[in-house]
Amino acid sequence: MASTPKTFSKVFNRFDVNGDGKISPAELVEAMQTIGQQLSIKDAEAVVESVDSDGDGMLSMEEFKKLMEEGEDAGEERELREAFEMYEMEGEGCITAKSLKRMLSRLGSSRNVEECTAMIRQFDLNGDGVLSFEEFKAMMMA
Incomplete structure (x- = not known):
């Protein structure tokens, strides 16, 4: 199920604790903790780096959206793989x-x-x- 632009914006703003329009690796770690997930600062830096198109070490709204869409795609792929294995x-x-x-x-x-x-x-x-x-x-x- 694809997220709407409004949903991305809402989630982005919750992750952007200091309101500077960017999500730092530290903010990402903090946000993940609030939803019960553990993420090390090193892993958060790697996540940010994977989609950081402008090289500033932080996530812009567009980079965050790309990251979330990639996560959705990976989840869909995993579900399809599981279904395939049931039929196979x-x-x-x-x-x-x-x-x-x-x-x-x-x-x-x-x-x-x-x-x-x-x-x-x-x-x-x-x-x-x-x-x-x-x-x-x-x-x-x-």
């Missing part, structure tokens, strides 16, 4: 018609192998008859 089940790194049938059956949606093959074919971009994680991700984003 055979340890082959792909979703086969058989593994799709098995998972759909567990979810209460009975399908035969031919139907599952047809479902896979719709998103099988390279034509190998199975879904890779990238193909699964494309299917879930459609």
Whole structure:
């Protein structure tokens, strides 16, 4: 779920303790502590450095927004990976018609192998008859 500009602004202002329009690594550490997360000053500096486009060692609103969006993207990727692994089940790194049938059956949606093959074919971009994680991700984003 994407955050709105208003949400970013609200969160940014809460993190910007001294109100200078920037979030320092120390402010980031403090903000994380208020939400029950531990972050060392060294880790906070590394986080800031990862998106600090102007090199001032602090987060502007735009840099903060970029950091938050990257975090959301990483969370979505992790959730998709977990879902993929549930369907994959055979340890082959792909979703086969058989593994799709098995998972759909567990979810209460009975399908035969031919139907599952047809479902896979719709998103099988390279034509190998199975879904890779990238193909699964494309299917879930459609």
